[in-house]
Amino acid sequence: MAERQGIPKCFVVRHEGNDANEHLSTMMWVRRRQLALPLLKSTGSQGDQKGRVTRPSTSATGSELGCVKLCGNANRRIQDQIQSRLYYHLTPVNISSESSDGCGAVFNLEFSPIGDTLVTAYEGEAMQLFDPISAKLITKIPNAHTDCVNCIRFLDSRTFASGSDDKTIALWDIRNLKRKICTLKGHSNWVKSIEYCQNSGLLITSAFDGNVLAWDINKYQEEMQCTKLFHLESLMRTRLTPDSSKLIMSTSEGYYLVIHDLDLTSLATDFDEFDPTEYFELLFKEAKEDLKEHEDNHLFHRSRNRPEIVMDFPEEGFAECISSLVVHPQGWCMVSRYTTTEEDQEWTCVHDLQESSSPRDEPKQDPAQHRSSPFKPKERLLYYAVEPNDGKGYIKELSISPDGRIICSSFSHGVRLLAFDTQCSELCDIQYASPPAGPQGLKQVKLLSCHRATVLTSRFSPTQCLLVSGCLEGKVVFHHPYL
Numbered sequence: 001m002a003e004r005q006g007i008p009k010c011f012v013v014r015h016e017g018n019d020a021n022e023h024l025s026t027m028m029w030v031r032r033r034q035l036a037l038p039l040l041k042s043t044g045s046q047g048d049q050k051g052r053v054t055r056p057s058t059s060a061t062g063s064e065l066g067c068v069k070l071c072g073n074a075n076r077r078i079q080d081q082i083q084s085r086l087y088y089h090l091t092p093v094n095i096s097s098e099s100s101d102g103c104g105a106v107f108n109l110e111f112s113p114i115g116d117t118l119v120t121a122y123e124g125e126a127m128q129l130f131d132p133i134s135a136k137l138i139t140k141i142p143n144a145h146t147d148c149v150n151c152i153r154f155l156d157s158r159t160f161a162s163g164s165d166d167k168t169i170a171l172w173d174i175r176n177l178k179r180k181i182c183t184l185k186g187h188s189n190w191v192k193s194i195e196y197c198q199n200s201g202l203l204i205t206s207a208f209d210g211n212v213l214a215w216d217i218n219k220y221q222e223e224m225q226c227t228k229l230f231h232l233e234s235l236m237r238t239r240l241t242p243d244s245s246k247l248i249m250s251t252s253e254g255y256y257l258v259i260h261d262l263d264l265t266s267l268a269t270d271f272d273e274f275d276p277t278e279y280f281e282l283l284f285k286e287a288k289e290d291l292k293e294h295e296d297n298h299l300f301h302r303s304r305n306r307p308e309i310v311m312d313f314p315e316e317g318f319a320e321c322i323s324s325l326v327v328h329p330q331g332w333c334m335v336s337r338y339t340t341t342e343e344d345q346e347w348t349c350v351h352d353l354q355e356s357s358s359p360r361d362e363p364k365q366d367p368a369q370h371r372s373s374p375f376k377p378k379e380r381l382l383y384y385a386v387e388p389n390d391g392k393g394y395i396k397e398l399s400i401s402p403d404g405r406i407i408c409s410s411f412s413h414g415v416r417l418l419a420f421d422t423q424c425s426e427l428c429d430i431q432y433a434s435p436p437a438g439p440q441g442l443k444q445v446k447l448l449s450c451h452r453a454t455v456l457t458s459r460f461s462p463t464q465c466l467l468v469s470g471c472l473e474g475k476v477v478f479h480h481p482y483l
Contacts, residue, residue, distance in 0.1 A: 084424035084445075086465045087406050087417060091482035092450040094135035095475060102142075103128070106470025108397065108457055110152035110160065115463035117174060119160060120476055121149035127162060129177070132461055132468070135478045141177055145170065153194035155217075161203060163191030169205055171217065186213050186226040193238040200264055204229070204247075206238035212249070214264060229267045232257065234277060236323055241331035246353065248334055250322035254341075255280045256310040256334070260355065263304050270305040280309050283377060291374035300375040310351055312381045313338075314439065317347045323395040328353070329404045332427055333382060337398050337409065339389070346387040348398065348409050348418065348442065351380040383420060385442040388412050391454030391472060399467075401460045406445065408458040408467060414449035415458050415469050418442040450477045 104123030111118055111132065118130040125145050129138040145164035154160040159181070162170045169191055171181040189209035196203055203215040205226075212230040234251040240262075241248070247259040247267075257276050259267070274296055282290050291297070299307055313319045317340045324337040337348045387396075388411060396410040405426055407418040420430050422443050453472035460467055467479040 080423060080425060080429075083403065083405060085483070086481040087401075087419075087424055087445055089481045089483050090417065090446060090448065090465075090467055090479045092448060092477050093480045093482065094478040095450075096130065096135060096137065096477070102126070103474050104148075105394070105472045106457055106474055106476060107149060108151050109459040109468050109470055109476070110154060111459060111461050112154050112160075112174070113157050113462060115461045115466075116157075118459075118468060119152045119154075119162075120470060121152050121162065122474065123148045125149065125164075127152070129174075130476070132464065132466055132478065135476075139177060148190075150190065150192055151194050153196055155196050155203070161194050161196075163194050163205060163207075165190040167191060167207065169194065169203070169215075182224060184215055184224055184226065186215075187211060192236070195238060195240040197240060197244045197264065199244045202264060204238065204240060204264075206235055206249070208235070210235045212238055212247075227268065229264065230271060232276060236321065237325040239325050239327050239334070241327050241353065242329060243331055246331065248325065248327065248353075250325045250336055250338075251277070252321040252323075253277055253280065254311070254313075254319040254322070254338075256322065256325075256336070256351070258308045258310060258353070260306040260308060261304050267305055271299070271307075274299060274307075276307065276309065279375070280311065283309060283311065283375070288374075294374060297374050301373065309375065309377060310380050311377055312351075312379050313349060314347060314381070314384045317345050317384075317386065319347070319349075324398045326398050326400050328400060328427065329402055332404070335398055335400055335407055337387065337396055343392075344389060346389050346396070348385045348387055348407065349381060350383040350407075350420075350442070352382050353380075381439045383440050383442045385409070385418055385444075391456065394454065394456055394472065396455070397457040399458045399460055402462050406460075407442065408460065408469075410455035410458065410469075411447060412449075413451045413453060413455065413471070414447060415455055415467070416447050417445040419445050448479060450479070451475060 102124055103126045106120055107123055108121035109118065115132060118132045120128045120130065125143055125147060127141045127144040127149055130136065131138055144162060145166045145168065147165035149162055149164050151163040152160055158174050160172050160174065162172065167187045167189060169184040173181055187205065187207035187209050189207045191205060191207045193206040194203065201218050203217050204212065205215065206212045210231050210233045211228055213226040214229050215224055215226050217224065232249055232251065234253040235249055236252055237250045239248045245262055247262050249257045279296060319338040320341045322336050322338040326335050331353060333353050334351050335348065337346060339346050387409060390412050399408045403426065405419060405424045409416050409418060419442065420427055424445060450469065451471040455469050455471045458467060458469040465481050468476060470476045
């Protein structure tokens with residue numbers, strides 16, 4: 001089906017004298033929802049002259065172009081109205097009735113790429129697979145690991161990886177879950193993040209040992225070897241942007257490290273002996289003299305594997321431990337949740353990831369002067385929200401909808417849906433009557449109280465208008481739009 005302005009034909013309202021034609025089929029939209037999402041390889045986001053991401057352009061020509069001019073804005077409004085209506089009407093519909101005794105808290109949820117399978121990771125060494133539509137249990141893996149299962153990542157529609165406090169990563173084939181494909185051993189502490197780079201076919205993992213490791217899982221060896229890419233002593237979470245052009249790391253020291261123009265093949269050698277935490281502390285203390293002649297200044301000005309330290313937060317809640325991190329589906333921003341230095345508050349923040357300029361656009365300087373120029377942190381904070389600080393000691397994982405409109409954050413015994421504005425607009429469509437004076441507060445779309453214990457994780461389906469949440473007592477709740 002052809003797409004126009006990124007919107008499938010099912011959004012076009014045709015007037016033919018029949019009132020029935022003026023009503024859109026919500027279920028048709030739900031079934032075809034993935035068509036409205038730009039494909040990374042074929043309809044990737046484009047940039048303007050300043051390097052900022054804009055909406056993908058259309059390739060329509062001739063008479064089709066005329067239709068785009070006439071219907072594009074109307075289609076956009078219809079999509080926004082349907083989208084916001086569905087999110088505003090999300091309702092807890094199904095609570096998993098299957099026994100989760102002995103499984104413990106739900107630590108992570110992950111959908112397959114086509115949304116036909118949901119995998120849940122539990123505190124008690126187990127994993128369970130659900131049919132998302134019927135909310136029925138498909139199967140249970142009681143001893144998936146020898147310790148807590150922390151994270152799940154699908155590599156394709158049949159293969160997924162799981163990370164655990166037993167310091168290992170396991171690969172699984174959904175067609176035969178009686179045994180693992182293999183077990184990856186290389187970390188010396190709890191595994192907390194798993195990413196998959198489509199471009200290189202490398203599995204990227206990180207743990208509380210501070211190491212970021214790469215695994216070439218396409219080399220079928222009895223004992224798979226890993227490559228150490230990076231070490232960050234205070235590392236909490238690691239994420240790749242959808243196009244694998246950036247690597248983002250959050251820390252327990254209150255800053256993010258973003259690697260731009262990522263090249264995994266040279267990452268280890270490009271950052272030999274680089275200590276981001278030491279540089280961050282100098283920035284925090286505003287030690288200008290120490291920064292002026294710092295030996296690592298040149299790293300922040302190169303074109304490949306260029307680091308950036310992000311350290312701006314709301315004045316009322318300065319960050320300490322940034323424990324949850326997700327990336328916008330288009331890679332436009334990162335969303336995180338952190339605790340403050342006094343550990344009396346939690347905050348959800350949205351930081352911009354787009355680059356306003358590239359090294360080529362910078363004013364020409366004397367090479368020696370350019371290399372010695374210290375890094376200047378940018379103001380990246382866009383939006384924020386204050387969160388409750390219950391369930392202390394447990395990490396609350398954020399999630400973001402596939403269209404990037406809604407952020408789901410745990411809120412006591414439920415979840416809170418947050419948006420950039422009250423219309424649930426996409427980030428690129430936000431308009432202000434006058435330029436905003438600094439970061440803005442996220443808008444609450446809906447509060448869903450659906451559990452009897454603190455919610456720890458949530459996930460949106462990639463293909464259906466469906467939200468799933470999991471809590472401390474091990475229950476999984478499925479949320480559908482109830483119109």
